[in-house]
Amino acid sequence: MTYKRVLLKLSGEALLGEEAYGIDPKRLQQYATEIKAIIDQGIEVAIVIGGGNIFRGVQASATGIDRVQGDYMGMLATLINSMALQGALEKEGLITRLMSGLHVQEVAENYIRRRAVRHLEKGRIVIFGAGTGNPYFTTDSAASLRAIEIEADAVLKGTRVDGIYTADPEKDSSATKFDQLSFKEIYDKGLKVMDMTAFTLCEENNLPIIVFDMNKPGNLQKLVQGENVGTIVK
Numbered sequence: 001m002t003y004k005r006v007l008l009k010l011s012g013e014a015l016l017g018e019e020a021y022g023i024d025p026k027r028l029q030q031y032a033t034e035i036k037a038i039i040d041q042g043i044e045v046a047i048v049i050g051g052g053n054i055f056r057g058v059q060a061s062a063t064g065i066d067r068v069q070g071d072y073m074g075m076l077a078t079l080i081n082s083m084a085l086q087g088a089l090e091k092e093g094l095i096t097r098l099m100s101g102l103h104v105q106e107v108a109e110n111y112i113r114r115r116a117v118r119h120l121e122k123g124r125i126v127i128f129g130a131g132t133g134n135p136y137f138t139t140d141s142a143a144s145l146r147a148i149e150i151e152a153d154a155v156l157k158g159t160r161v162d163g164i165y166t167a168d169p170e171k172d173s174s175a176t177k178f179d180q181l182s183f184k185e186i187y188d189k190g191l192k193v194m195d196m197t198a199f200t201l202c203e204e205n206n207l208p209i210i211v212f213d214m215n216k217p218g219n220l221q222k223l224v225q226g227e228n229v230g231t232i233v234k
Contacts, residue, residue: 002153002224002225002226003043003153003154003224004042004043004044004153005043005044005045005046005120005150005151005152005153006038006043006044006045006046006152006153006154006155006156006224007045007046007047007048007143007146007147007150007152007154007155007156008035008045008046008047008048008156008158008220009047009048009049009139009140009143009155009156009157009158010031010047010048010049010050010085010158010214011049011050011052011158011159012049012050012051012052012053012054012077012078012081012139013050013052013053014027014053014158014159014160014214014215015027015028015049015053015081015084016053021053022053022054023053023081023084027215028084028085028088029088029091030215030217031085031088031214032085032088032089032091032092032094033092034214034217034218034219034220034221035047035089035094035125035220036089036092036093036094037220037221038220038221038224039094039123039125041221041224041225043224044120044121044123045120045125045126046116046120046125046126046127046128046146046147046150046152047082047085047125047126047127047128048078048127048128048131048139048142048143048146049078049081049082049085049127049129049139050078050081050139051074051075051076051077051078051079051080051081051139052077053077053081054077054080054081055070055073055074055076055077056070056074056077067135067136068135068136071135071136071137072102072135074131075101075102075129075130075131075133076102076130078129078130078131078139079098079100079102079104079107079108079129079130081129082098082108082127082128082129083098083107083129085127086098086127089125094125095122095123095124095125096124096125096126096127097109097116097119097124097125097126097127098127098129099111099112099115099116099126099127099128099129100128100129100130100133101128101129101130101131101132101133101134101142102129102130102133104130108129108130111128111133113149113150116128116146116149116150117150117151120150126150128142128143128146132145137197138194138195138197138198140157140194140195140197140198141194141195141197141198141201143155143157143198144194144197144198144199144201144202144207145201147202147207148201148202148205148207152207153208154207154208154209154210155202155207155208155209155210156210156212156220156223157193157194157209157210157211157212158212158213158214158220159211159212159213159214160213160214160215161211161213162177162212162213162216162219162229162230163177163178163179163211163212163213163230163231164177164178164181164191164193164211164231164233165177165178166178166189177231178231179228179231179232180231180232180233180234181231181232181233182233182234183199183202183203183233183234186199186233193209193211193233194209202233206234208232208233208234209232209233209234210223210229210230210231210232210233211230211231211233212229212230212231213230
């Protein structure tokens with residue numbers, strides 16, 4: 001195996017699946033099955049999931065809501081998605097722990113780094129909800145920070161696109177895909193991979209980022225086995 005411990009970053013929008021809003025049960029089940037496949041191979045898995053299918057903090061200004069208030073609403077949205085994913089994983093017979101950056105002890109453990117690492121060592125899936133627990137930080141930043149803290153081997157950014165392209169492949173048919181990029185090349189080309197805070201955290205801590213298509217069955221398993229899937233930034 002190429003990786004022993006990974007942090008899987010999923011977007012909230014990906015959970016929409018075929019639905020117009022909310023959570024698509026079929027997509028949720030697919031993700032649970034994909035994650036179970038790598039757990040069964042002995043990979044330690046932590047997960048951060050966004051809340052964009054429910055609410056984004058940056059939407060707040062458009063509705064007249066204060067940005068800080070909006071960001072906290074977004075954190076709660078990530079907790080809803082985290083709980084949904086937790087339920088789907090446990091339905092597959094997996095042992096999970098949901099840890100939150102906010103204090104919501106009725107549904108999640110408070111985030112403690114040493115406890116999170118111990119859960120992973122025991123083969124439990126750790127889901128990090130509520131981002132960093134602070135406004136103005138995205139779930140991308142939370143994913144990078146948590147990955148560094150738990151000493152993950154890589155951040156696996158699961159999207160609906162199979163890597164990083166010269167332009168948005170959904171809008172530009174002439175866009176070409178990169179198999180590998182350096183952090184400097186990302187800066188120089190002005191490519192959008194993560195927000196700058198998240199990206200800089202990974203660069204400063206030599207943490208690889210792999211962008212891949214999570215919606216294609218088998219991709220996650222191929223990736224952790226060392227196959228050339230998606231685009232790696234290192």
